[in-house]
Amino acid sequence: MTLSSNEISATAATSSITLDGEVNHRSAYPYHYKYIRDVILATHKVPWLEQLVGLRKEGWRNEGLDEVYMERQAVIQEPDMETQRFWFEQMRRVMSELDHFGVGLVPPAGEFKFLDIGCAPGGFSSYILTKNRQAHGTGVTLDIFQGGYPVLLEKRCQRRYTLVLRDLLQLDFTYDGAPPPVPLVPIPPSLRDHQYVLVLVDGHHLRHYRPESPSSAPDAPSPPYMAFRDAFFLSQLLLALDALRPGGTLVLKLTHAEYTHTAQILFFLDAISDRLALCKPRVLHRSRATFYAVARGVHVDRAPPGWVSGLRALWREARFGGEVEGMGRALRAGELDFIVSPGEIVEVWLDRLVKLARQVWGIQVRGLQKLFERTGVQPGTAANEQSEHEDQ
Structure with a gap:
């Protein structure tokens, strides 16, 4: 209609x-x-x-669900080792669901190079490396000293895996644009140059995130959650687009498929891929608004002029456009309209x-x-x- x-x-x-x-x-x-x-x-x-x-x-x-939510947040902020191992096993199951949903997302044999963005505790990577003994992977996650979680990847998988401890909010996605207002780190070659057949984007901005800064005390309070939430998402997306091989598969965690900004990102993925489908695993995600967009046959060069550069410009605004110097802000109405x-x-x-x-x-x-x-x-x-x- x-x-x-x-x-x-x-x-x-x-x-x-x-x-x-x-x-x-x-x-x-x-x-x-x-x-x-x-x-x-x-x-x-x-x-x-x-x-x-x-x-x-x-x-x-x-009010009862308020209590459930608050208890969940408390566990997320300070999980014990038993909880972290539980998450690890659950994430293996989530990756299994994604693999079967994607009808062979991960081949059982043969050379296969993947990038796992937001990899801790390592369940996605563990599933892939166990299923395909010739696969090699790279995982990116936040250091535990900044609020990240440990990676629990099995020793038998570690020799085929490179772990990169990196704060994505400190990477420079401006490229040829104006230099950022604060010093940032160049994107490592191992995380770009369109070399990965599969890129998984499963990170989420942590409420207890601590920026990497020499002036930040270990017990300093975390910045406001909304200050960097959308900048973190755009950092992951831009990193994935730089890392994915032409024709590869991008798996991107999103939330609220019916919300405007999510619909605009889905439109973007639909335009640059051969096939797009949405998978909502029963494990962990059943009652939540999160789901995964599975885009196969991705060719970033299909994007009309201005789409990717527009994302970079928007990343800069979300990363540094807050009222406090050096702080970010949430996306606003109309800021993704350059896509659709x-x-x-x-x-x-x-x-x-x-x-x-x-x-x-x-x-x-x-x-x-x-x-x-x-x-x-x-x-x-x-x-x-x-x-x-x-x-x-």
């Missing part, structure tokens, strides 16, 4: 009134992020997404987005239902009826 510009504006205006109660400490997204979602709800019959919005609202209103505007997505790509994301929403609905059962939250009967309708 195609909307006129007036109808699009009316949909956004109506939705902004009905969604006022949604933003809290777990959903600090400004309205423009949700614009695409609300157009989908207004123009398409997608019971999974309708139900997902309802379940999220119920979750946000439930929300209006253009609605006009020409909305059906494609819904087709890609439908199963992602469905898996999260089932995951939230199970989470609610464990914590005593009872979803409404209407939501359950929608779930049954989608299964038919």
